[in-house]
Amino acid sequence: MNRIVVESATKRFGSGVLTVFEGLGLAVRDKETLCILGPSGCGKTTLLRCMHGLAHLDGGRIVIDDLEVRAPRRNVAMVFQHFGLMPWKRVSENVAYGVELAGLPRTTIDERVGRYTEMVGLTGFERSYPYQLSGGMQQRAGLARALALEPDILLMDEPFGSLDAQTREILQDELLRIYQQQPRTMVFITHSIEEAIALGDRIVVLTARPARVRDTILVDIPRPRTVASVVAHPRFVELRDHCWRLLRERLVA
Amino acid sequence: MTVPRVGEVNARARPISPARRWWRARPSDWMVRAASVLAVLGIWELFGPLLNPIILRPPSQIFRAFVDLIANGELGVAMVQSMRVFGAGLAIALAAGITLGIVSGRSRVVYNVLDPWISALYSVPSVALVPLIAVAFQYSGDAPRVATVVLFAIFPILINTQQGVRNVDPGLLEVARAFNTSERRLWGDVIVPAAMPFIFTGIRLAIGRALIGMIVAEFLVGLAGLGYLIIVYQNTFRIDKMFVPVIVVAAFGIALMGLVQFVESRVAPWTRREQ
Ligand SMILES: Nc1ncnc2c1ncn2[C@@H]1O[C@H](COP(=O)(O)OP(=O)(O)O)[C@@H](O)[C@H]1O
Numbered sequence: 020m021n022r023i024v025v026e027s028a029t030k031r032f033g034s035g036v037l038t039v040f041e042g043l044g045l046a047v048r049d050k051e052t053l054c055i056l057g058p059s060g061c062g063k064t065t066l067l068r069c070m071h072g073l074a075h076l077d078g079g080r081i082v083i084d085d086l087e088v089r090a091p092r093r094n095v096a097m098v099f100q101h102f103g104l105m106p107w108k109r110v111s112e113n114v115a116y117g118v119e120l121a122g123l124p125r126t127t128i129d130e131r132v133g134r135y136t137e138m139v140g141l142t143g144f145e146r147s148y149p150y151q152l153s154g155g156m157q158q159r160a161g162l163a164r165a166l167a168l169e170p171d172i173l174l175m176d177e178p179f180g181s182l183d184a185q186t187r188e189i190l191q192d193e194l195l196r197i198y199q200q201q202p203r204t205m206v207f208i209t210h211s212i213e214e215a216i217a218l219g220d221r222i223v224v225l226t227a228r229p230a231r232v233r234d235t236i237l238v239d240i241p242r243p244r245t246v247a248s249v250v251a252h253p254r255f256v257e258l259r260d261h262c263w264r265l266l267r268e269r270l271v272a
Numbered sequence: 273m274t275v276p277r278v279g280e281v282n283a284r285a286r287p288i289s290p291a292r293r294w295w296r297a298r299p300s301d302w303m304v305r306a307a308s309v310l311a312v313l314g315i316w317e318l319f320g321p322l323l324n325p326i327i328l329r330p331p332s333q334i335f336r337a338f339v340d341l342i343a344n345g346e347l348g349v350a351m352v353q354s355m356r357v358f359g360a361g362l363a364i365a366l367a368a369g370i371t372l373g374i375v376s377g378r379s380r381v382v383y384n385v386l387d388p389w390i391s392a393l394y395s396v397p398s399v400a401l402v403p404l405i406a407v408a409f410q411y412s413g414d415a416p417r418v419a420t421v422v423l424f425a426i427f428p429i430l431i432n433t434q435q436g437v438r439n440v441d442p443g444l445l446e447v448a449r450a451f452n453t454s455e456r457r458l459w460g461d462v463i464v465p466a467a468m469p470f471i472f473t474g475i476r477l478a479i480g481r482a483l484i485g486m487i488v489a490e491f492l493v494g495l496a497g498l499g500y501l502i503i504v505y506q507n508t509f510r511i512d513k514m515f516v517p518v519i520v521v522a523a524f525g526i527a528l529m530g531l532v533q534f535v536e537s538r539v540a541p542w543t544r545r546e547q
């Protein structure tokens with residue numbers, strides 16, 4: 020069953036001068052992690068913003084649960100490339116932000132904030148301000164804020180892209196752990212081939228701008244996974260080389 | 273490692289005249305400061321009268337004049353007159369400036385309505401408008417002096433607030449939208465806190481200018497308060513007494529800046545990272 024369907028989507032900026040993508044189509048199935056892999060600047064963030072109704076298409080349509088997307092929905096949550104924490108809110112307040120706006124009762128909010136703060140490993144930092152945290156910890160808070168909504172669909176925009184390699188792997192493992200316990204639908208944007216293979220059930224490879232779907236790859240590496248187990252899997256190298264060729268084709272051309 | 277953070281887009285959009293964070297000076301800093309003040313006062317005490325006995329009255333004599341002016345009640349009366357005008361004028365300037373700043377920062381129409389007036393009034397030296405105010409308020413009561421204080425203080429707070437609101441990180445506005453923030457909560461959750469460092473900088477600048485406005489009004493319009501004391505003792509060549517209101521104004525300004533910085537550290541503790 021498809022949760023998200025993107026049909027011949029077109030997006031332009033600058034009154035039509037810059038075509039980010041044109042006639043783009045893809046589908047995200049229920050409870051799968053779909054990784055969208057593409058070179059920097061190809062329009063991945065823009066596509067995700069359109070999926071959440073934060074930007075609007077110039078052509079085609081995006082449908083979530085059989086309804087065309089027009090504005091952000093309560094059962095969809097987003098994690099941002101730039102973390103997007105409010106500098107003036109403490110960690111607990113940032114984590115509570117989404118659930119408060121969803122209008123849940125206070126006891127539920129407190130319970131969720133506690134649970135997800137712990138799940139992302141930020142217990143003890145509830146009263147810290149974002150500036151007091153490392154980048155990795157800030158993104159943990161950004162992740163907890165989205166998870167606390169217990170969304171049906173999670174949209175992730177290169178959430179670990181700006182972190183150092185070690186922190187990134189730790190967070191990838193934790194995301195795998197959290198989502199393998201309770202699989203839900205996730206769209207995960209990345210420009211890292213390794214990350215796409217480690218996290219994705221399928222990978223959609225985009226071309227450079229104007230972005231089209233170059234290919235869709237099934238990641239046939241069994242779950243439960245960890246980053247280490249994926250990298251050690253015999254299929255990993257083949258998948259990586261395949262993705263590499265697809266991405267490079269266009270760069271060289 | 274560079275970690276792009278929300279707010280980094282804005283990192284260059286600093287408020288005019290960044291805050292001086294002197295309250296977190298180390299003890300050794302304070303010793304140097306105290307030594308500097310004592311040294312200058314000492315030299316002044318010993319050598320000042322030798323250079324010009326009329327103008328450079330020694331600090332000890334100024335201190336005696338201070339005690340006299342308190343004892344005969346003159347200073348108290350003048351301070352009450354001045355503070356009344358200063359307080360009212362600053363309060364009006366802050367209330368109007370912050371309100372107009374926020375509204376004009378968010379609304380293009382209001383911005384365009386206000387902008388020509390702000391630009392025009394801000395580029396005229398405020399002092400030049402004081403006689404006009406005096407005439408308009410017919411030299412009567414506190415009103416012309418309050419109006420002068422407002423004129424001096426309102427622009428820095430208005431413009432800073434406006435800048436703060438206009439410089440809200442678009443990334444954070446998008447986060448707010450992504451979580452379905454209502455317009456009302458958008459103000460409380462994002463816009464006002466984002467503008468807070470700018471607003472506090474505006475308040476600090478406004479205080480400095482309000483004090484100038486107060487003294488200027490007392491020179492030119494009211495013949496009351498600390499400014500008037502300065503003029504009276506200048507005319508009678510009591511330079512020692514003339515210094516007293518000057519020092520009182522300076523001390524008041526410093527105390528008020530300290531208070532504002534204390535309040536800022538309480539109200540906006542996250543801005544600590546900005547130093
Ligand atoms: N709001 C916008 N206005 C104009 N151009 C934009 C806007 N957002 C993105 N772009 C442009 O669209 C292209 C794709 O951007 P983006 O979606 O951020 O790429 P990616 O996330 O894949 O790196 C870039 O060339 C970018 O400059």
Ligand SMILES: [Mg+2]
Pocket residue numbers: 063064065100176177
């Ligand atoms: Mg991007």
